[in-house]
Amino acid sequence: MTRFAEVLTLCGVERDELAAWIERRWVLPLATDGDYVFSEVDIARVWMIRELHRDFNIDEDAMALVLGLVDQLYAARRRLRQIIDALAMLPDDQREAVLRRLEGISGDDAHMPS
Amino acid sequence: MRDPYEILGVRRDASEAEIKKAYRQLAKKYHPDLNPGNAEAASRFKDISAAYDLLSDPVKRARYDRGEIDVTGAERPERHFYRAYAEGPEGMKYGAGPGFDPEDLFAELFGRGRRGRGFAARGADVSYVLPVDFLEAAVGAKKRVTMPDGRTLEITIPPGTEDRQTLRLKGQGEPGIGGGPPGDAYIEVHLQPHAFFTRKDNDVHVELPVSLAEAVLGGKITVPTIDGDVVMTVPRGANTGTVLRLKGRGIVDRRSGQRGDQYVKLKVVLPDPPDPELTRFVENWSGRDYNARGRMGLKK
Numbered sequence: 180m181t182r183f184a185e186v187l188t189l190c191g192v193e194r195d196e197l198a199a200w201i202e203r204r205w206v207l208p209l210a211t212d213g214d215y216v217f218s219e220v221d222i223a224r225v226w227m228i229r230e231l232h233r234d235f236n237i238d239e240d241a242m243a244l245v246l247g248l249v250d251q252l253y254a255a256r257r258r259l260r261q262i263i264d265a266l267a268m269l270p271d272d273q274r275e276a277v278l279r280r281l282e283g284i285s286g287d288d289a290h291m292p293s
Numbered sequence: 294m295r296d297p298y299e300i301l302g303v304r305r306d307a308s309e310a311e312i313k314k315a316y317r318q319l320a321k322k323y324h325p326d327l328n329p330g331n332a333e334a335a336s337r338f339k340d341i342s343a344a345y346d347l348l349s350d351p352v353k354r355a356r357y358d359r360g361e362i363d364v365t366g367a368e369r370p371e372r373h374f375y376r377a378y379a380e381g382p383e384g385m386k387y388g389a390g391p392g393f394d395p396e397d398l399f400a401e402l403f404g405r406g407r408r409g410r411g412f413a414a415r416g417a418d419v420s421y422v423l424p425v426d427f428l429e430a431a432v433g434a435k436k437r438v439t440m441p442d443g444r445t446l447e448i449t450i451p452p453g454t455e456d457r458q459t460l461r462l463k464g465q466g467e468p469g470i471g472g473g474p475p476g477d478a479y480i481e482v483h484l485q486p487h488a489f490f491t492r493k494d495n496d497v498h499v500e501l502p503v504s505l506a507e508a509v510l511g512g513k514i515t516v517p518t519i520d521g522d523v524v525m526t527v528p529r530g531a532n533t534g535t536v537l538r539l540k541g542r543g544i545v546d547r548r549s550g551q552r553g554d555q556y557v558k559l560k561v562v563l564p565d566p567p568d569p570e571l572t573r574f575v576e577n578w579s580g581r582d583y584n585a586r587g588r589m590g591l592k593k
Contacts, residue, residue, distance in 0.1 A: 180422040207441030220378035227375040253379040
């Protein structure tokens with residue numbers, strides 16, 4: 180659990196910068212007692228945004244687009260993971276059948292992501 | 294120490310030459326040998342030197358900029374990348390955002406599998422961490438919290454809530470899909486320490502200063518408890534380390550409903566500043582040769 184002021188030092192971001200990211204809902208900390216509480220995923224996201232901004236020169240408009248795509252990617256990967264988990268629970272012969280179909284559809288592309 | 298860029302008064306993208314120039318100017322101004330007797334100059338110079346040390350080394354500067362090391366050059370705690378969380382339940386709150394509905398694909402899968410039945414699923418559970426004050430957790434409280442999606446919730450902290458206890462808010466997680474029920478929100482409580490109360494199981498402990506007169510002569514004193522001040526009797530001849538118990542003034546056990554006790558550990562405190570009359574008294578006091586360290590086997 181980390182508070183607003185601690186995140187500034189931890190991640191090396193400016194006060195106004197972080198406030199703006201929260202305002203734009205790029206980072207979603209919990210608000211209570213007039214402060215923000217960041218969980219680990221929030222802090223990891225602050226790091227990511229800071230690097231996209233400073234190291235890759237992604238400006239505000241482009242950032243909204245990039246984060247939208249990143250979020251889509253991870254939402255899709257979460258779903259894919261659920262499907263993989265469901266597949267793993269199938270009896271061997273049924274799972275084999277599904278995998279054979281996938282190989283038939285798209286060759287090498289169908290290997291399960293690691 | 295502050296930010297090294299701030300100390301040297303240069304921008305984050307300053308060139309090596311600019312950093313060197315800023316350092317030389319400040320170092321000249323604050324050099325301790327040129328400012329004898331000026332303690333502030335010495336400490337400023339130390340900061341300026343450390344800042345230059347960091348920023349003049351391209352490797353160190355790059356590592357600092359990336360947040361890998363702090364101002365003193367010490368390694369920061371290991372950084373966790375976003376991807377480590379994004380695919381797990383923690384990442385749920387950063388859903389796909391507007392204009393993208395991964396459920397469409399999922400729904401399509403189900404539509405093909407079972408014709409006409411449609412697809413419904415329970416929303417995902419989400420988890421948060423919430424700081425709660427010692428007293429709020431001890432006696433119970435209601436806390437208003439604004440969730441990342443803008444909803445304001447009133448969370449009931451039950452009396453006797455423990456550190457790292459998880460509260461479940463039914464139906465406050467992600468909305469359901471295709472008419473399915475919403476998920477739950479899990480709130481992990483992180484207790485914030487109190488200025489003088491500490492807690493051990495359901496008992497509250499407090500160290501309480503008493504005056505010399507209160508300790509020697511005994512008397513009634515006011516003691517803070519988790520639900521307000523109470524009056525307690527200090528026995529005659531009490532001492533530093535004497536522990537008194539206030540029965541039933543502790544924390545309510547969240548399973549049995551029984552209340553713990555409060556333990557008050559006394560600490561004798563002499564007047565500050567010293568009282569000249571007391572000093573004179575002790576000078577003439579026949580018991581002044583008492584060996585306070587006798588029990589440790591030490592001589593005076």
